[in-house]
Amino acid sequence: MSIGIHDLAVSTAHHVVDLAELAEATGVDPAKYQIGLGQDRMSFPAPDEDIVTMGAAAALPLLERHGTDGIRTVLFATESGVDQSKSAGLFVHELLGLPRTMRVAEFKQACYGATAALQSALGIVARNPRERVLVIASDVARYELDTPGEPTQGAGAVAMLVSADPALLAIEPVSGVAARDVDDFWRPNDSTTAVVDGRLSLTAYLGALTTAWDDFAAGGGVGAGQIDRFCFHQPFTKMARKALKGLAQHTGVELGDELQEATFAYNRELGNTYTASLYAGLAALLDQDDTLAGTRIGLFSYGSGAVGEFFTGIVQPGYQEQRRCEAVTAELAGRVPLSLSEYRELHATEHASGTDLETPRVTQGPFRFAGIRRQARQYEATQG
Incomplete structure (x- = not known):
C-alpha cells in the first residue's frame, strides 16, 4: 500500500x-x-x-x-x-x-x-x-x-x-531531516512583519539542505542521480537555483536547472507563500509537465530558525486527471x-x-x- x-x-x-x-x-x-x-x-x-x-x-x-x-x-x-x-x-x-x-x-x-x-x-x-x-x-x-x-x-x-x-504522488518512506537553532528569520509576537538576516538565511538554508541530504542518504535514500525532478522551498525562485547547484556540488552529481524549471511558474507570480511555497512548486511541476508518470521527485522543505527535510515521491499514472x-x-x-x-x-x-x-x-x-x-x-x- x-x-x-x-x-x-x-x-x-x-x-x-x-x-x-x-x-x-x-x-x-x-x-x-x-x-x-x-x-x-x-x-x-x-x-x-x-x-x-x-x-x-x-x-x-x-x-x-x-x-x-x-x-x-x-x-x-x-x-x-x-x-x-x-x-x-x-x-x-x-x-x-x-x-x-x-x-x-x-x-x-x-x-x-x-x-x-x-x-x-x-x-x-x-x-x-x-x-x-x-x-x-x-x-x-x-x-x-x-x-x-x-x-x-x-x-x-x-x-x-x-x-x-x-x-x-506516493511519498517514499525515507526522509532526511536537519535542525539547528539559528536567528536567520523570525517574527516577534508584537510585530506584524518579519525580521530577516538575508545572508545568514541563505547560509542556513543551504546548510540544512546538505545536512538533510546526508541524513537521507544514511537512511537508505536513493542517490541524486536517481531523482528525475527536484522541487525546493522557494522564498524566491532564485534560491531554488542556488539550492540545486549546492546539492550538485555536495553530491558530485551533475544536476541542471531543467530538473526544476517547471516548479517556478506559480511562485514567480505568487511571491513567497511561506508554508505553501514548496507545494505550490509541486503543483506547478505537475501542471506543466505531461511526462512525469513513474518519475521520482525530490522535495526539500525548509523553515527558518531552522528546520529542513528532504524526501521523495513517485508520480502516479493518470496524475494529469487531477x-x-x-x-x-x-x-x-x-x-x-x-x-x-x-x-x-x-x-x-x-x-x-x-x-x-x-x-x-x-x-x-x-x-x-x-x-x-x-x-x-x-x-x-x-x-x-
Whole structure:
C-alpha cells in the first residue's frame, strides 16, 4: 500500500503588485527582482482576506471533487497565524461545513510547517488506511516597506488531500531531516512583519539542505542521480537555483536547472507563500509537465530558525486527471492590480483585536474575513 498526496489545489489573494513597478518607483533596476530574485509579481490580500479565507478557498475544490467521507483530520500549517491559541483550521472547518467528528490542529515552524503536517498526515493514514487527511498551508509574507525583504512578500495557499493509494504522488518512506537553532528569520509576537538576516538565511538554508541530504542518504535514500525532478522551498525562485547547484556540488552529481524549471511558474507570480511555497512548486511541476508518470521527485522543505527535510515521491499514472492548471492560471490572471500608493496604504493597515471592525467587501473569492466582534474574528461565505 502506498500513501501520499491524492489531490492538491492552489489559491491566492485578490490583489497583485507588479515588481517591475515597485522597482521603478524605488529607483531599483527591475532586473534585480526579475532576474536577481527570480520574481515577477506578488499577491497581496484585500482587507477582507487572510490565511483562513485563502486556505478555505484552496480546500473547497478538493471537497467538491472528492467529498468529505473518511476525512477525520484537518491540519493547518502557517507562520502568519491569526490567533495565539485557536487553530486557523477551526475557522476553515466551519466555513467548509465539515463533520463535527474531526480533529483539527495548527502547525508552526516557519515555512517548514506544511511538511510537518504532511508527515503527520502520512502517519495517520498508515495507522488507518480508510482515513483521509486534509492538509492546508496558507500564509501572507510581510516585511517592512523599503527593506530588502519587501520584494519577497507574497500570499497564497495550497490544500492537499492525503490518502492511501494516492492519485498524484506516493511519498517514499525515507526522509532526511536537519535542525539547528539559528536567528536567520523570525517574527516577534508584537510585530506584524518579519525580521530577516538575508545572508545568514541563505547560509542556513543551504546548510540544512546538505545536512538533510546526508541524513537521507544514511537512511537508505536513493542517490541524486536517481531523482528525475527536484522541487525546493522557494522564498524566491532564485534560491531554488542556488539550492540545486549546492546539492550538485555536495553530491558530485551533475544536476541542471531543467530538473526544476517547471516548479517556478506559480511562485514567480505568487511571491513567497511561506508554508505553501514548496507545494505550490509541486503543483506547478505537475501542471506543466505531461511526462512525469513513474518519475521520482525530490522535495526539500525548509523553515527558518531552522528546520529542513528532504524526501521523495513517485508520480502516479493518470496524475494529469487531477490537475487544475486552468483554474490556477485564471485566478492569477484575475487578480486586481494595486497602484503603489494603494499597496502602501493596505500594507500599513492593521486590525486591532480590541476594536470591533467590519471589513469592506472586496474579495471575489468564496470566503471572506467579515471583521472582528467582541475580539473574535468573523468569517463568512461570499455566496449562498
